[in-house]
């Protein structure tokens with residue numbers, strides 16, 4: 186069995202005007218679908234970061250993939266080694282998918298997922314069963330809440346209904362949470378912070394705890410918007426809200442800043458775990474994060490950590506060091522959701538519900554056959570089907586591709602959207618508070 190074709194499909198996906206410390210989401214998020222076909226006529230599929238940069242990086246390894254035996258992934262990893270990728274891979278200043286130093290891990294991950302999908306089809310087993318079997322049969326996800334402007338995403342005739350409405354106050358966040366929990370059955374809550382002044386975000390978390398109670402773990406992630414002092418103040422203020430299975434994600438920038446926040450909180454008797462997908466984004470960051478105390482929970486991601494098997498390795502390492510493991514999310518469709526679900530189920534140490542942006546996308550933008558993936562009690566069950574368990578709706582893939590070509594968006598630029606819609610002088614400043 187050899188790979189005889191490698192085809193990428195750029196996709197533009199309607200996205201609501203969600204806010205974070207990076208700025209405001211554009212009306213469309215960019216993704217890429219990858220389709221590999223073997224000489225036996227078996228097809229493997231994957232979803233990856235989108236936009237011209239990630240797409241070009243993925244296309245660059247095409248010559249290494251064509252003619253390859255899909256079982257020989259280790260060799261492909263060696264072949265994609267790129268000395269220019271050395272150096273700091275932290276995401277402090279990059280939105281996910283736009284870090285040029287992640288080109289190798291991102292591109293390899295897409296090919297690996299597609300190869301595992303086609304191997305699963307060849308041997309008639311789900312992907313997670315190829316990787317040593319599953320720790321669980323369904324992957325739990327968290328309700329991923331965002332402050333947002335009015336609007337459901339898309340432009341003009343292609344605009345989506347605003348399912349969740351404007352949400353720029355603590356009280357409206359409670360309404361957003363109820364809707365998302367009711368629709369999907371999530372059991373854990375993550376608030377994207379770093380948007381409103383700290384006192385408003387503290388109030389939001391207090392309202393959420395009062396509304397949903399201590400059995401629903403809470404986490405907040407301001408993407409480094411706060412100084413060390415502000416982070417410590419908020420960590421103290423939210424001591425109770427972040428207890429009971431929650432965590433405090435990337436309050437401040439850099440491993441040193443995170444370690445300082447940890448030291449000061451511990452000195453004050455608060456042992457809320459710090460989590461990171463900004464300071465800690467690669468295997469080589471884990472031991473320093475553990476030694477310095479910069480992070481007690483590491484957020485994996487099968488897209489930029491280097492694939493499903495890389496996340497298995499990182500989760501084993503974290504488990505050995507006594508660190509917790511969770512999963513980061515970027516805008517994505519159902520195919521990525523299935524890659525994330527298989528990864529979670531094949532990674533025993535993943536004890537936190539994974540993040541997902543999936544509730545922010547709609548049926549109109551789904552690329553998998555049969556429509557959107559269904560959640561059961563906040564979790565995605567592994568289908569009783571080979572490979573990733575889903576197939577592409579090529580009509581939809583072409584529709585989203587036509588939209589990509591008709592638009593001018595070619596990279597994620599949340600600062601530009603802020604300047605266009607909110608403040609013409611807006612810049613991402615760290616720390617903002």
Ligand SMILES: [Mg+2]
Pocket residue numbers: 406408434435461462463513
């Ligand atoms: Mg994060």
